[in-house]
Structures are given as structure tokens and as C-alpha cells.
Amino acid sequence: MATPAELARLIDLHLDDLRDTEPKWCVGHSEVAGRGVFATADIPEGEIIFRERALVVGPTARKGSILNTCVCCHKLLPVKDFLCKRNCTLPVCDVCSDSQIHRGECDWFIRWQPMDLIKDDSSMTVNPMSLRILTAIRVFLLNTNQRALVNAMQANADRGYRQEIIKAAQCFRKFPTTDKTFMDNLFRVVGVLNTNAFEAPCRKGDHDTLVRGLFPLTAIMNHECTPNASHYFDNGTMAVVRAARFIPKGAEITTTYTKILWSNVTRCIFLKMTKGFICDCSRCNDNTGNKIKVQSLI
Ligand SMILES: C[S@@+](CC[C@H](N)C(=O)[O-])C[C@H]1O[C@@H](n2cnc3c(N)ncnc32)[C@H](O)[C@@H]1O
Numbered sequence: 001m002a003t004p005a006e007l008a009r010l011i012d013l014h015l016d017d018l019r020d021t022e023p024k025w026c027v028g029h030s031e032v033a034g035r036g037v038f039a040t041a042d043i044p045e046g047e048i049i050f051r052e053r054a055l056v057v058g059p060t061a062r063k064g065s066i067l068n069t070c071v072c073c074h075k076l077l078p079v080k081d082f083l084c085k086r087n088c089t090l091p092v093c094d095v096c097s098d099s100q101i102h103r104g105e106c107d108w109f110i111r112w113q114p115m116d117l118i119k120d121d122s123s124m125t126v127n128p129m130s131l132r133i134l135t136a137i138r139v140f141l142l143n144t145n146q147r148a149l150v151n152a153m154q155a156n157a158d159r160g161y162r163q164e165i166i167k168a169a170q171c172f173r174k175f176p177t178t179d180k181t182f183m184d185n186l187f188r189v190v191g192v193l194n195t196n197a198f199e200a201p202c203r204k205g206d207h208d209t210l211v212r213g214l215f216p217l218t219a220i221m222n223h224e225c226t227p228n229a230s231h232y233f234d235n236g237t238m239a240v241v242r243a244a245r246f247i248p249k250g251a252e253i254t255t256t257y258t259k260i261l262w263s264n265v266t267r268c269i270f271l272k273m274t275k276g277f278i279c280d281c282s283r284c285n286d287n288t289g290n291k292i293k294v295q296s297l298i
Contacts, residue, residue: 002152004028004035010149011217018051025049025253032222033277034154036252043247049229051240054213055146058135060199061128062210069209071134072096074236076207083126089114090134091126104141105134113173133168135197135212136189149216155191156276164190195219195275202236215239223275224254225267225283231255 002010008027012019024043030036043049059071068082069075070093077091084092084102088109096102114130139150165186169175176182193212196219202211218231218239228251231241247253257275258267264284271279278284 001034001154007035007149007152007220010145010152011220013145014055014149014216015050015052018053020050023050027217027220030222030252032224032252032254034222035220036222036254037217037220039247039249039251039253042249043243043253045243045245047243049241049243049247049253050217051234051238052215052217054200054215054237054239055149056135056138056142057200057211057213057237058138059131060210060212061131061134063128065128065131066207066209067091067126067128067131069207070096071131072099072102073204074202074207074209074211075204086110087114089116089126089130091131105137108137108140109172112175115171115173127171129164129167130171132164133171133190135193135214136186139189139193139214140185150189150192150214153192153216153219154195155188156195157191158194158276161190161194162187164194198233198239200233200236200239202233209236211236213237213239217241218255221253221255223257223271223279225256225258225260225264225279225281227254227256227260229253229255 004027011027024039024041025037026040027035028038059065059069066076068077068079068091070077071090072092073096075093077093082091084090084097084106086097086106088106090106090109092102139147142150169177193214197212197214198218199210200213202209213236218241221229228243228245228247229241230244231239233239241255258270262270268278268284271277
């Protein structure tokens with residue numbers, strides 16, 4: 001795992017113009033888990049601690065997601081004929097289909113020969129599993145420093161992630177499954193995304209959608225059930241982190257990976273299933289909050 005100093009260097013490059021001249025945060029070794037974010041000065045309640053743009057964004061492709069949403073600008077597309085004109089099978093609007101941002105992924109998808117999916121009314125549709133893998137593929141198209149940042153992030157290992165890749169590979173005739181280096185890298189990237197990515201609300205005109213974004217600095221914050229910071233997303237592409245209460249210099253800045261009002265049991269199960277850990281914070285250890293041994297449930 002990359003050291004806090006190496007991670008901080010790469011985050012610094014990623015923040016670019018959003019880097020404060022005197023940031024009130026730093027990346028350090030955490031007593032909670034691995035690396036974390038720490039206050040370098042007293043931070044008053046309500047103050048914005050940092051903002052960052054997404055390093056990479058893609059569709060969530062969850063059950064119930066509206067598939068005719070442009071994978072680049074997220075605008076709503078017509079119900080029919082919404083796939084890329086170059087036959088990469090990704091939903092993309094006319095403007096984005098010719099854009100630099102789509103061209104790279106479009107070339108990769110075309111090379112892998114996506115399977116046609118024909119609907120009952122004989123129009124073409126898109127396979128959600130090929131949409132789901134798109135964010136991971138976009139990581140391969142980042143520049144060297146950006147890819148190094150992704151590599152420096154934690155990737156939990158989970159058998160389900162391999163399944164996600166296998167299902168995506170089945171959407172193509174020529175997915176490079178025999179390229180071991182590529183497949184190993186893809187497995188790690190999928191692990192990084194599943195460990196760190198956020199689902200962020202995004203609005204385009206009247207169309208509300210959820211996008212899946214990797215915000216590395218926001219993701220480095222460890223979880224607490226009574227966090228001292230909160231985060232929100234500005235139209236899917238910008239994360240904003242602010243102090244939920246006064247944070248003294250030197251304290252670890254934490255956020256919550258769950259909904260704050262969920263019960264102890266619900267938070268415990270969610271954290272174990274999605275983030276692979278059992279929280280040991282004071283709220284979880286408060287016996288009046290019906291603490292249970294999650295190990296015995298899973
Ligand atoms: C998004 S990462 C957080 C950054 C991570 N500490 C690092 O070094 O990259 C999420 C992972 O951090 C660990 N983690 C975060 N908060 C934790 C907590 N309160 N207790 C135990 N592990 C935690 C878990 O392994 C979790 O899957």
C-alpha cells in the first residue's frame with residue numbers, strides 16, 4: 001500500500017487548481033485504518049475543508065437505472081436509437097459521440113466486439129454489465145499520475161468483484177480474458193472502485209440520475225458513525241467536504257459511509273457487506289444502541 005506521503009503527492013497533482021495555498025488537512029497514517037485525512041489547524045463547524053473534482057465518473061448501471069442516459073454528459077436520450085453511431089453499443093448523445101472523452105472507450109469497446117442486444121420491439125439496447133465496467137475501463141485511459149493515484153488507493157478483495165468482471169466479459173466476443181496483466185489490473189481497478197467510489201446525484205435538465213465517481217481525497221477519509229465531517233456532491237462531478245462540528249488540530253477527519261440515522265444493526269451489516277469491516281466506534285460500542293455481533297449474522 002502506498003505511504004501517506006506518496007498518496008498525498010498524487011492527490012496534490014489531482015487537486016490541481018482546487019488545492020488551497022494553506023490546506024487545513026493532510027494525509028497521514030490512521031489509527032482507525034490505513035491512511036486517513038487529518039486536520040492541520042482548528043477547523044470551525046460548517047467550514048468547507050476541501051473540494052475536489054471526480055478523477056473518473058461513469059454510469060452506476062444499477063437495477064432500475066435509466067439506460068438511455070448519455071454515458072458522457074448524462075443527459076436523457078430518446079427511448080429508441082440511443083446507442084453510439086460507431087456501434088460501440090454505449091448510450092451516447094450526438095455531441096458526446098464525437099468527443100475526445102468518448103473516443104478512447106469507444107475504440108476499446110469496438111475492438112472487443114460487443115454482443116448485440118435486441119429488444120422485443122427489435123430495437124437495440126445496452127447490456128447493464130457492459131455499462132457497469134465502463135468506469136473501470138475509463139481508469140485505463142487516465143494519464144500516468146492519475147493511474148498511479150488509483151493504484152495507490154485501497155482495493156478490498158472480494159470474490160464478487162471477479163464475478164462482476166466475468167459478467168462484463170460475457171458482453172463481448174473478444175474481451176481480452178487471456179491477457180493476464182490486463183485482467184489482473186482490471187481486477188485491482190474494480191476493487192479500488194468498489195472500495196472507494198461514491199454514487200453521486202447528477203441533474204441534467206429535468207433528468208436526475210446517479211453517477212459512480214472516484215473522488216480520491218474524499219475516499220481516503222475513514223468512516224465513523226458519528227463523523228466530524230460531512231460530504232455532498234455538486235452535480236455528480238464535484239465533492240465538497242465540510243466540518244460537521246468543530247475539528248481540533250491533529251484530529252482525524254472522518255465521514256460516514258452509511259446513513260447517519262440508520263440503527264446500529266443496519267449500519268453494521270451495511271459496512272460489513274459493502275466495505276468489508278466491522279465498525280468499532282464509540283456509537284457502535286454503545287450497548288444502549290442494541291449492538292449485535294454481526295459476525296454471527298453473516
Ligand atoms: C475508502 S477506504 C478509506 C481509506 C483507507 N483507510 C486507505 O488507507 O486507503 C475504505 C476502507 O477503509 C477501511 N476503514 C474505513 N473506516 C474504517 C473503520 N471505521 N474501521 C475499520 N476500517 C475502516 C476499510 O477497510 C474500508 O473498506
